[in-house]
Amino acid sequence: MVVKPLIVVGAGGHAKVLISTLGLLDMKIEGICENNAELVGKNFAGYQLMSENEVFSRYSPASVYLVNAVGSVGVTKNRSDVFERFKAHGYLFQTIVHPKAVLASTVCLGEGAQIMAGAILQDEVAIGVNSIVNTGAIVDHDCEIGNHCHIAPGATLSGGVRVSNSSHIGTGAVVMQKIRIAEGVVIGAGAVVNRDTDPRSCYVGVPAKYLKSV
Secondary structure, eight states: OOOOOEEEEOOSHHHHHHHHHHHHTTOOEEEEEOSOTTTTTSEETTEEOBOHHHHHHHOOTTTOEEEEOOOOBSBOHHHHHHHHHHHTTTOOBOOEEOTTOEEOTTOEEOTTOEEOTTOEEOTTOEEOTTOEEOTTOEEOTTOEEOTTOEEOTTOEEOTTOEEOTTOEEOTTOEEOTTOEEOTTOEEOTTOEEOSOOOTTEEEETTTTEEEEEO
16 A cells, blocks of 8 residues: 555554554554544544544545554444445555564455554465454464454464454454354453354353353
8 A cells, every 4th residue: 555644543542552553663643533522622642533524524535544443342343333434435444564563475464454563474364354463363374364353462363264254352262273253253362262153152261162142
């Protein structure tokens, strides 16, 4: 992607980490926007927060790229909603790779993917659009991560794992070789997944067992 000024969307904890990362990458932040009307106009990380409507009126899709700073704790819907809302207006999202992440040369990253500090992505890994591989996560060879997914800090995916769209792999979770994680699944922190999952379900424990629908 051609280098353009960035609008960071979201003003929470994940935004703080991304802003630091963008500084390390020498990327220019034009502003930060927040959909919560109570926060608009307040200061965040040295910027006065704009509303999404201000972004639409002040910045054309051709003039900026966006960075989706909405994190996900379990359910990824808020993050995917932000992505789709801005895409509907023609905006593009910047893909971010922290300088301390390690990526094999054959890794493929979708639009707006974010690879955070200490993450390791091995050969033939594919990461879908708007997905996060968070701090210190490991994604081994031949894994495929769908769109709008979150691989949380310290999670480990062994070789050949498939994670379908809008799924969340919790902090420190382990997914064994060639397991299929269905769409909209939440894997709890520290879980060990040794069998395929059903869609839109939450799994916890060692080994991971079905807890509830999500």
